[in-house]
Amino acid sequence: MSSTIINEVRRGFYLDSVALMRFSRAIASLDGIEEAALMMASPSNRQIMADAGLLDATSDGAEGGDLIIGIRAVNAEAAETARAEANLLLDTPTGAQGEGQSWRPKSLRAAVKARPDANLALISVAGDFAAAEARKALRRGLHVMMFSDNVSIADELALKREAQSLGLLVMGPDCGTAIINGTPLAFANKVTDGDIGVIGASGTGTQEITCLISQGGGGISHAIGVGGRDLKDEIGGITTLMALDALDADPKTRHIVLISKPPAAAVAARVVERIAASQKTFTVCFIGAESWQLPDNASLALSLKAAAEQALGGRALFADFQAGALAQPAPAAKVRGLFSGGTLCAEVQTLFKAAGEQVMSNAAIPGVLDLAAPADAHKIIDLGSDEYTQGRPHPMIDPSVRDQALQDAIKDKSVGVILLDVVIGYGAHNDPAGHLVDSLGTALAGDTLIIASVTGTDADPQNRRGQITKLQAAGILVAPCNADATVLALACIRLNR
Amino acid sequence: MPELTRYMEPTMENNKVTNLLTDPLDVINIGLEGFATELKQQGVAVTHVDWSPPAAGDPKIADLLSKLGT
Numbered sequence: 001m002s003s004t005i006i007n008e009v010r011r012g013f014y015l016d017s018v019a020l021m022r023f024s025r026a027i028a029s030l031d032g033i034e035e036a037a038l039m040m041a042s043p044s045n046r047q048i049m050a051d052a053g054l055l056d057a058t059s060d061g062a063e064g065g066d067l068i069i070g071i072r073a074v075n076a077e078a079a080e081t082a083r084a085e086a087n088l089l090l091d092t093p094t095g096a097q098g099e100g101q102s103w104r105p106k107s108l109r110a111a112v113k114a115r116p117d118a119n120l121a122l123i124s125v126a127g128d129f130a131a132a133e134a135r136k137a138l139r140r141g142l143h144v145m146m147f148s149d150n151v152s153i154a155d156e157l158a159l160k161r162e163a164q165s166l167g168l169l170v171m172g173p174d175c176g177t178a179i180i181n182g183t184p185l186a187f188a189n190k191v192t193d194g195d196i197g198v199i200g201a202s203g204t205g206t207q208e209i210t211c212l213i214s215q216g217g218g219g220i221s222h223a224i225g226v227g228g229r230d231l232k233d234e235i236g237g238i239t240t241l242m243a244l245d246a247l248d249a250d251p252k253t254r255h256i257v258l259i260s261k262p263p264a265a266a267v268a269a270r271v272v273e274r275i276a277a278s279q280k281t282f283t284v285c286f287i288g289a290e291s292w293q294l295p296d297n298a299s300l301a302l303s304l305k306a307a308a309e310q311a312l313g314g315r316a317l318f319a320d321f322q323a324g325a326l327a328q329p330a331p332a333a334k335v336r337g338l339f340s341g342g343t344l345c346a347e348v349q350t351l352f353k354a355a356g357e358q359v360m361s362n363a364a365i366p367g368v369l370d371l372a373a374p375a376d377a378h379k380i381i382d383l384g385s386d387e388y389t390q391g392r393p394h395p396m397i398d399p400s401v402r403d404q405a406l407q408d409a410i411k412d413k414s415v416g417v418i419l420l421d422v423v424i425g426y427g428a429h430n431d432p433a434g435h436l437v438d439s440l441g442t443a444l445a446g447d448t449l450i451i452a453s454v455t456g457t458d459a460d461p462q463n464r465r466g467q468i469t470k471l472q473a474a475g476i477l478v479a480p481c482n483a484d485a486t487v488l489a490l491a492c493i494r495l496n497r
Numbered sequence: 498m499p500e501l502t503r504y505m506e507p508t509m510e511n512n513k514v515t516n517l518l519t520d521p522l523d524v525i526n527i528g529l530e531g532f533a534t535e536l537k538q539q540g541v542a543v544t545h546v547d548w549s550p551p552a553a554g555d556p557k558i559a560d561l562l563s564k565l566g567t
Contacts, residue, residue: 012549012553012554013549014548014549014550016528016529016530017529018529018530018531019530040550040554041554042554063553063554063555064550064553064554064555064556065549065550065552065553065554065555066554104545104546104547105544105546105547106546106547106548106549107546107548107551108525108527108546110546111525111544111546112525114544115523115525115542115544117523118523118524118525118542118544119516119517119520119522119523119524120517120522120523120524120525121524121525121526121527122524122525122526122527122528122532123527123528124526124527124528124529124532125527125528125548125550126550128556128559129550129551129556129559131560131563132551132556132559132560132562132563133527133548133563135563135564136563137525139566141513142525143513143514143517147528147529147532148528166513167513167514168513168514169514169517180517180518180522181518181519181522183522183536183539183541184539185524185532185536186532221518222518242514243514245514246514246515246517246518247518249515250515250518252518426535427531427532427535461535
């Protein structure tokens with residue numbers, strides 16, 4: 001029997017992508033529904049809906065400012081019931097509207113008029129519109145944090161040059177994490193206030209380092225995100241260099257940590273030159289780089305954990321954690337890493353490589369094989385990369401992105417250890433450990449060892465200790481940080497040999 | 498090879514980044530409402546914009562309008 005497809009277009013109706021994802025899932029779970037999506041009608045979203053077999057001719061005229069309801073059901077009755085439910089959800093007031101907030105500005109201009117002392121625009125609209133909103137914010141004197149991705153590098157360069165001429169900071173695009181004077185912005189954690197500043201081209205790298213510093217008794221002055229492309233040739237490190245100036249001048253900041261993928265050589269040279277001109281001390285973590293020429297006031301850290309330890313003045317973290325004592329023989333020789341954090345995924349690759357293990361990844365660091373390579377190696381996967389998140393929220397928001405990959409890894413007889421991250425904090429899912437345990441279900445009774453770490457703090461809304469307890473109660477081995485989880489995984493597979 | 502961006506040393510007069518690190522945060526949130534909700538819960542001044550795609554959802558016209566200052 002053939003399916004029934006229903007489309008409905010709401011002209012000029014906008015809801016943010018997270019709200020629409022939530023509604024899409026609710027509709028897709030109704031009886032008789034094969035697939036459903038509620039999306040803004042941007043070209044990329046229309047393609048996703050077309051690929052999912054959700055579009056019919058009704059939506060042909062929909063434009064970027066319109067919303068499409070797309071439903072594929074086993075019969076017309078189920079489809080109509082779902083359409084009615086979708087419309088009900090869309091017409092139910094959300095968040096602050098429901099709480100009776102009297103007035104909400106319709107534009108950035110109106111918001112700034114109402115709040116003349118505003119100093120930062122946090123922008124997370126679809127990438128197609130993000131540069132325009134950022135430009136408006138800069139021209140009204142606001143610093144910008146661009147959470148949005150899919151912004152062209154030409155737009156990024158133009159925005160950063162304009163910001164630089166105005167003395168304003170553009171964090172991003174694709175900047176997931178910042179902490180300004182103790183306030184976590186977007187995906188960030190409630191860490192101890194202190195004298196260590198962080199400049200991060202990587203969101204989860206910044207989260208792991210700030211949390212480890214906090215757990216190790218130190219504190220964070222500010223963590224400034226720069227966006228993943230800032231240290232590429234095309235951008236030239238504009239935001240990184242401005243952040244270095246700002247933290248160098250900041251009396252609260254004593255030591256500065258810089259975290260990034262290995263930068264372009266010419267950009268790195270200017271960053272290193274700027275570091276050398278500072279009276280402060282630095283830890284540099286170019287994750288994946290094994291050596292780098294640095295001035296006397298800076299040291300290179302090969303892992304996020306090492307970066308935190310160096311920032312803490314050489315204090316060893318989790319010295320009582322003994323991977324050898326905790327290790328169990330893995331039932332098979334291979335490790336499957338399933339990561340929501342891109343830099344946590346990179347840190348694992350770094351440590352595997354240093355241990356002489358052959359690794360492959362969809363987000364390979366230098367010297368690591370691409371996932372498509374014909375090799376029998378450990379697979380360390382970044383589930384936050386585009387191929388997993390197109391049309392879906394990031395796995396830190398929606399941990400179900402990992403569910404299928406987990407089940408596949410458990411069924412794979414070559415996999416002896418599954419290595420995971422659980423990232424908590426503001427912006428993240430409200431109970432990722434609980435979701436993980438639920439999704440594993442009876443699979444936890446099997447032979448495969450599951451090893452995890454929790455990036456976060458006890459002051460985060462999800463509470464790190466509570467998350468660890470849930471994982472441990474389900475039989476998951478929990479290490480105190482991502483690097484230690486990796487060392488434990490390596491110890492377990494060595495016992496298999 | 499793309500041309501390297503010339504790094505211009507910001508002057509003390511125009512460098513407002515230091516102020517961002519010292520002044521109380523006052524955030525305009527455009528996009529995911531959850532970010533505004535969480536900031537509000539932390540006691541941070543935040544104004545959530547009831548945003549919808551400008552220029553009838555045409556990104557090119559929206560971009561042009563932003564350059565014209567509207």
